[in-house]
Amino acid sequence: MDWESIRTREKKIYKGILFCKFEHKMEILLSPHYYRNNNVHNADDFRALDCISTIREIGDLFRIKSLEKWQIINIEYGLNFVLSNYGKELVVFAEYWKKTPFRYDTELAYSKKSYVVKKNGAANTYKIIKLYCKHSQFPEYCERDTIRIEIKSKQSKYMERIGLAHLGHLLDSKPYLLMKQELIQLSRELLILDQKTGFENLSLRETRKLKEYLNTHTWYTSLQKSTNEFYKKKQRYFNLLNITGRNIHYGLQKRVTQKMDFLCNVEFEKGLNSTALSKNEKGLNSSNNIIGISTPLGNSFSKCKVTDIYLEHEGAGAIYIRTTTLRFLQKKQPEIFQQLRLDLLPANKNKHPKYEKDLISHMAKQVRNRYYNAKRKGQGGLLKQYKNQIAAKKNFNTIRNSGHM
Numbered sequence: 001m002d003w004e005s006i007r008t009r010e011k012k013i014y015k016g017i018l019f020c021k022f023e024h025k026m027e028i029l030l031s032p033h034y035y036r037n038n039n040v041h042n043a044d045d046f047r048a049l050d051c052i053s054t055i056r057e058i059g060d061l062f063r064i065k066s067l068e069k070w071q072i073i074n075i076e077y078g079l080n081f082v083l084s085n086y087g088k089e090l091v092v093f094a095e096y097w098k099k100t101p102f103r104y105d106t107e108l109a110y111s112k113k114s115y116v117v118k119k120n121g122a123a124n125t126y127k128i129i130k131l132y133c134k135h136s137q138f139p140e141y142c143e144r145d146t147i148r149i150e151i152k153s154k155q156s157k158y159m160e161r162i163g164l165a166h167l168g169h170l171l172d173s174k175p176y177l178l179m180k181q182e183l184i185q186l187s188r189e190l191l192i193l194d195q196k197t198g199f200e201n202l203s204l205r206e207t208r209k210l211k212e213y214l215n216t217h218t219w220y221t222s223l224q225k226s227t228n229e230f231y232k233k234k235q236r237y238f239n240l241l242n243i244t245g246r247n248i249h250y251g252l253q254k255r256v257t258q259k260m261d262f263l264c265n266v267e268f269e270k271g272l273n274s275t276a277l278s279k280n281e282k283g284l285n286s287s288n289n290i291i292g293i294s295t296p297l298g299n300s301f302s303k304c305k306v307t308d309i310y311l312e313h314e315g316a317g318a319i320y321i322r323t324t325t326l327r328f329l330q331k332k333q334p335e336i337f338q339q340l341r342l343d344l345l346p347a348n349k350n351k352h353p354k355y356e357k358d359l360i361s362h363m364a365k366q367v368r369n370r371y372y373n374a375k376r377k378g379q380g381g382l383l384k385q386y387k388n389q390i391a392a393k394k395n396f397n398t399i400r401n402s403g404h405m
Contacts, residue, residue, distance in 0.1 A: 015039065017058070027073070030058070032170075043080060043134050043142040047263045048176035055170045067168035072159055077179050078150030080134055080142065081259045083252060085315055087145035088133045089196065090252070095216060096191040097129045099223060099230050109136045125154035129186065149256070151182055180260045187256040191219070191234060194241070194248045196315060200323060200361055201244050201368050210244075213237040242319065245368060251317025254302070306367050306374075307340065320371050323364045330360070344370075 010021040016039030018029040032054040033042040059067055083090060088110045094102050097114040105111035111132035116124040130150040134142050159165060162178040169175050193214050199207045212218055213233065222229045241247035302311050304321040311318040313325045329337040341359070344366040 028070075032058070041138045041141045043138040043146065043148075045080065045263065047265075048173070051176070052171055055167065059167075064167075067171070068166050070167040072164050072166060072169075073156070074152075074154050075159055075162075075164060076150060076152040077183075078130070078148050079183050079256065079259055079263070080146055080148050081255050082143045082145050083147055083255055084145055085196075086248065086251075087135055087147060090147055090192065090248075091131055091133050093192045093194055093196075093248075094131055094190055095193050095219060097186070098189050100129075102129075102131065105130070105132065108132055126158055128152040149183065149186065151179075151186065176264050180264045184253070184257050184260055187253045188249075190249070190252070191237075192248050192252070194246075197241060197246055197248075198244055198322065201365060202240065206240055206243065209236070210240045213240065241317075243368070243372075245318055245320050245322050245364075245371075246315045247317040247319070248315065249317060250319075251315070254317075304367070306370050320367050321364070322367075323360050326360045326363055 012019045012021075016031070016034050020027045020029065031042065032051050033046040034040075035058065036046065036050060036054050037044070055067075058064075064070070086093075091110045091112055094112060096102065100114045100116055102112040102114045105113050109132075111130070114129040114131075115127070118124050128151070130148075130152060132148055134146040134148040135144050153159065156165075162182065163169055163172070163175040193216065195214060197210070197214075199210065202210060213236070218233065219230065222233050238247060238249065241249070302318070303309060304311055304319075304325075306320050309321055309325065309329075311321065311325070313328050314322055326337070326340075329340065341363060344363050345359075
């Protein structure tokens with residue numbers, strides 16, 4: 001047997017599609033997303049219906065009558081999303097997928113991979129997680145804080161799990177819905193050591209504990225102990241982040257879920273759009289702008305559970321307003337700030353609080369306390385007497401007269 005001739009392969013490229021000819025087979029490397037963008041980038045949004053349309057177009061281009069005869073041997077799919085103020089930082093802070101550490105990817109800036117290592121030291125190709133800052137790769141085609149998260153596999157066992165055995169399956173809805181579930185679940189399995197988090201709402205003991213959890217050695221040590229030690233520490237870490245009012249994990253999960261709901265929308269899930277969009281229909285309901293940049297979906301800011309004020313000045317995953325928002329109100333919206341102060345500290349006449357370093361810290365702590373007190377009483381942290389938004393300046397007098405905020 002001529003091993004040299006078997007290892008030699010001939011390559012041809014057509015419209016970004018790579019054809020590799022072996023002795024007894026031909027492999028085709030294809031990215032539908034790149035193909036749609038003329039092989040320039042994959043930084044914009046690419047919906048499930050866009051992929052179906054592209055696969056059909058490619059099938060027609062090469063006159064493929066039976067897509068079922070083309071076996072899928074490798075899959076890589078992902079999601080582009082914007083997480084404000086956490087572009088490169090999210091990649092840097094991400095430490096674990098489940099209990100598997102992230103490793104720096106030397107081939108791409110601000111990029112990490114997570115995969116199980118086999119006994120011989122090689123990577124297990126069943127499931128590889130990739131996380132990187134897309135803006136570093138294509139700054140002209142996406143927002144500054146655009147991140148991409150990917151799942152890659154080279155094993156048929158995983159392909160079967162998401163309903164992909166051959167090219168024809170990419171014309172069905174089931175694989176896309178399974179990939180959607182996989183990406184949402186992945187966002188729940190990450191451990192991010194958020195070095196941007198604050199400590200102002202924590203006691204001294206809680207502060208020391210949170211600093212301990214932000215140390216990578218803490219997690220490595222926990223893996224050397226009992227099976228459940230890692231997950232116990234993870235839950236305690238999340239609880240401390242919740243007390244600070246900013247848990248980046250929840251912000252990430254919410255953002256990924258929002259984006260996946262858009263890419264695989266309700267109509268698609270119900271099977272109402274069983275046929276792919278034509279070229280002229282692409283982008284009618286897309287979040288892309290005219291140059292194909294991946295953008296945030298509308299107003300992605302959530303509201304404070306206590307005051308109903310938008311959390312646009314807080315970090316990802318914020319649950320209620322903190323000192324940053326309060327300082328903004330004090331400077332830009334003094335009327336609303338004063339009314340908020342009267343509601344939060346009715347007995348305090350702008351004096352220096354006894355147990356807090358300043359008025360802002362005192363108000364922030366009151367917001368935090370009201371949230372958790374309401375939550376303990378089964379109200380979910382929502383205090384209905386607060387109905388104010390920063391933008392509703394014209395209603396300020398009405399709110400003030402009613403005694404509510």
